[in-house]
Amino acid sequence: DQQVKQNSPSLSVQEGRISILNCDYTNSMFDYFLWYKKYPAEGPTFLISISSIKDKNEDGRFTVFLNKSAKHLSLHIVPSQPGDSAVYFCAASESNFGNEKLTFGTGTRLTIIP
């Protein structure tokens, strides 16, 4: 049972435009969400996170939006750059001290077209 879903396996966006990556979750106990970015032959690296007490968090070109009622989050990258081409994973966690493991989605491969 996939509790975190990324329904778009791939996405292509022109350089300079906005990239929007989506993520849905089914577990209503999730209250902390993260995005990771992965280049080939490297491990994932943390990008940005958001707590359920917020609906938006920004960090430079990256913004994450959370819609709790829809159990949906999205990552916006503006403007998109060629170095953003990577696989993006969203992840979620419950507030359960001592057992706050991350549940990851299947990933979306983003390709930025120069």
Place this chain on the structure above:
Amino acid sequence: KAGVTQTPRYLIKTRGQQVTLSCSPISGHRSVSWYQQTPGQGLQFLFEYFSETQRNKGNFPGRFSGRQFSNSRSEMNVSTLELGDSALYLCASSWGLGGRRNEQFFGPGTRLTVL
């Protein structure tokens, strides 16, 4: 500061064999988590070790086991390998228990192919 290292980087085994993968965390990190990455399932959590004790476990069969040593290095073992065990195995280290409170830093992974 050196990152997370995993050895070996690539491994080919046959069904029924067993395999041991190794992970050296960032110096000072006491938590090591293991994940299996496959194309259809994304990253799936295997287990987390902190101070030589398994703290969390995912939904994998008992063929998957691990341990952590006093220097925080961790090993993962898979016995009686199956074709479906072919995957990229990633380990991640963090200062404390990983996930939401402490950022996890991932290694490059070990690519296991089971023939």
